[in-house]
Amino acid sequence: MRSLIGLTVANIRSLVRDRAALFWTIFFPIMFVFLFGWIFGGGGADTKIPVGYADQDGSAASAGLRQAFGSVQLLSLRDGSADDEKAAMQRGEVSAVIVIPKGLGEALAQARSGGRASVAIQVYGDPSRSQTTQVVEGVVSQVANGVNLQAVGGSPVVTVSRLSLQSATISQVAYLVPSILAMALMQLGVFAAIPLVQQREKGILKRLGATPLARWKLVGSNVLLRLMVALVDAVLILGIGYVFFDVRIIGNLLAVVGVVLLGAGSFLAIGFALASLLKTEEQATGVVQIVQMPMMFLSGIFFPFDFLPGFLQTIARFLPLTYLGDAMRQVMVNGTQVAPLGVDIAILAGWLVVCLGIAARTFRWE
Amino acid sequence: MAQGGEPVIRVAGLRRHYGDVKAVDGVSFEVARGEVFGMLGPNGAGKTTTIEVLEGIRTPDSGTVEVFGLDVSRHQTAIKERIGVQLQSVSLYPRLTVTELIDLFGTFFSRSMPTTQLIDAVDLGERAKAWSMNLSGGQQQRLSIALALVNDPELVFLDEPTTGLDPQARRSLWELIKGLQAQCKTVMLTTHYMEEATELCDRVAIMDHGHILEMGPVKELIGRRFRERAVFFDSNPRLPVADLAHLGGVTRTAQEDGQTVLYSTDVAATIGALLATADGLSLEPHNLGIRQATLEDVFLDLTGRALRD
Known part of the structure; x- marks a missing residue:
């Protein structure tokens, strides 16, 4: 237990002291909330x-x-x-x-x-x-x-x-806030591949392998760190949505936490799978961007799904972020559905299981 | 100093191949408690693979490998509790401080030494709050040794502990390693520096191409092959080695790093004859000198190559 806590603390310190990582995991999504909030929200109730x-x-x-x-x-x-x-x-x-x-x-x-x-x-x-x-x-x-x-x-x-027009503009922000949270969780998970590859390349994983430390604790501390950051992201993003743009969570808070953790878990599994398949830090940084950038824009999380042209809808239906965004909106603001909540959850769980399987089979410690 | 009793390390017929590459190809040796045992050889000789099998990081293809009388593949965790490991060129969590890293490693073991004591032992007191990424090469190696000592291990593995360090940093690490010996810890180290092996090791195994070529105390290794001393000078094409082999006292000859080496049982006779030969050609041998044979000579004799290559 001591070692699990020790490693988690080490991971937290490493993240907090790494400005680039901190920017991507915390400030980037917050920036998005403000940006989209101001563009689509007209500034909320205060500005007329x-x-x-x-x-x-x-x-x-x-x-x-x-x-x-x-x-x-x-x-x-x-x-x-x-x-x-x-x-x-x-x-x-x-x-x-x-x-x-x-x-x-x-x-x-x-x-x-x-x-x-x-x-x-x-x-x-x-x-x-x-x-x-x-x-x-x-x-x-x-x-x-x-x-x-x-x-x-x-x-x-x-x-x-x-007036119905007023609620229409607010619902645009209400549509976006859960989407931005989904995006943040996606990036949080996928970006986890980079420090893992780094640690393997530098021999840190190998060095830890020469101690009695159990390997599941090494993985566990990474999972713990990311889930904690996921919750911090959720609180920050929803808090900013609530305070600045008047976006209220209509759904059950437990369901929200559940979807946040499931989403973070699924994308973390994708991150681990990527870390298993990639060898160098350069590869990891490149491939992670190739995975996360298109996913961000093609998943239809920033536009109502029905507004997307047909071929984009087809692409979006293959991307897990589409379903996380959809699930998030359904439990938070009763947003429009791409699929029933149960289907969203099943698809995310599927990605979780498949990617963990890939990682467990192919991950190399050195 | 072998003190009898059960050996701390026992390796018999160890093999580890990577595809067609026979990294370790049938290696056997034992290390006694309290001994400083060195594996000497060029890069790619199989030193690191051997030491990593002992550390439990790699699995052997075949052979018996025991540490503390326990089979390494079956008692990994128990062995890892009692050994200290320093790997070749590892950087650690770059943004953790010296103190934080030692504390962290302490949590991995069921017992651990006080962090301040370890920091003092490796003389990193002034850098205790520095991020590991900001340490100098020598400081990183010393941190790495501190981490290897966190659990107060009975057996310490050091894989090329001084590679890439400047001479001063190397000397200070040697003192540290001699300190371990004074604490009656068993040390196994690898190096490709002859001087380091001579300075630190009770016994040395010379490795090349996955085999141990020769093994024993340094003096014995030298004495076994060289009763002679070495007469050396800058090689000159007009003084071919073949012509010098029958000079007085010369038993063997070698070419090494631009120098011609004549091993001689009678140095005075050899030098006299050499100077006379050179004089007859109106030459003067440059940088002429005499030295005791070293491990370097042993390696050269065993492999026909200089170790530095």
Whole structure:
């Protein structure tokens, strides 16, 4: 037991003192979370889209409309004349401008009495920020729908509760956070091949073989180290997702830990298998990159699986990372399925067993 | 100094082949308790393979190999508890300190020496907190010996402990190894330095091409072949060895590293005759000298090659 702890501590120290290894195992995935979080998350709940608002009607009905827009959490409204606000948009102070044209109150009144009048709310957007414009347009059409319903059904209040567009952007981050964790576990496992090959090449494994130390403890200490780092990665990535991007884990926490450990185990087995097949450190560094880079991009973990073109879907179906990402999303955020959870787990377990088998048969200590 | 009793190491008919390469091809020897036993030979002679079989790192193809009277293939763990091992050119976990590495190795054995005592023994006190990757070659070798002594072993294996070190670092390691002998530990070492074998070993086995050619105390090995002393000078084509073989006192001749060596039972007569021959050709032998025969001469005589090659 003493030797297992001693070796694990030695492995931890070696990792913590090796900046390159530390970067890949801890900081690289964290960087991804922030990067994707900012790109797709729009910064979360705190940042709102600044929008110019020009009410040219000035009726009681348009005042009600202003209130409805004001209650939309996604937008931060700034009142002004249409020309001022359009100029502000060109200066970049607001991202879009909503103009309520004259005649809105009148049109609504006519509609109530059975007339057929319509009025168009205008949305000016910056074409270079089409995503933001789409969001604003979506909000406007939802509000307009509410108003139309009120006009037809005679319901007294315009209410806009939670807009589907808002949850759509958040679910994009929610899709990504489990994926990034899956990527981190994949790299953690596959990269384990490098220190093993290094230690063999330098004769460290041989030297340890000349002591009474049991070999399973040598392997065990490596597994322990990687599983610990896997949990640290999981806490960091999920913590950052929660604190900065409001991604909540809906699923059972035990199931999450289970999938994290299974995923780390499967890719660690792949790392051990690679370490068995590769001889030099240069080979190991090269091959590990060849394995992990395409896997990262072809597994469809960063895009919903259905969005991938057909041939990429075919490739992705052969990559274990696809299933880890899928399992991770299913236990964390109820994400879309590539396969049922049971199938994901079975495939990962299969990789674990096969690769451990390869490693056990072919691993050389010197 | 062989002290009788059960030998600590007993090897009989050891063979280890790698494909067609007969790395060790029928080697037999014994090492007594408290003895410093050296295996001397050029690279590829089979020294390391032999020592690694004894350490339990390699399995023999055939032959009897016993350490402490235990069969190495069946009692590996028990043997490993009681031996200390230094491998040829091993770097350790590069980012662990001297202290951390010694502590770590201590956890592998059921009993271990205090870390500070080991650090003092190998004189690494000032580098105790340095990462092993930042140690000099000599310091790494000393760390490596400290790690070999962690379990206070009865038998220590040192595989080319001073290869690649500068003369000063080599001397300081020799003192360390002599200290082990003083503690009555049995030491088996390999080397391709004649001087090292002469300085440290009670007995030496000369190995080449997987065979032990000759074995015994250094003085005996020399005395067995050379009652003579060696007269040597820079080789000169106009003084061919063949012409010098019948000079007075000369029993044997050799060419070695650009020098002509005449082994002589009567040095005065040999030198007189040599100078007279040279004078007759209006020559003067350069760097003329006399020395006792060394292990180097023994190796040359056994293999026809200089060991340094």
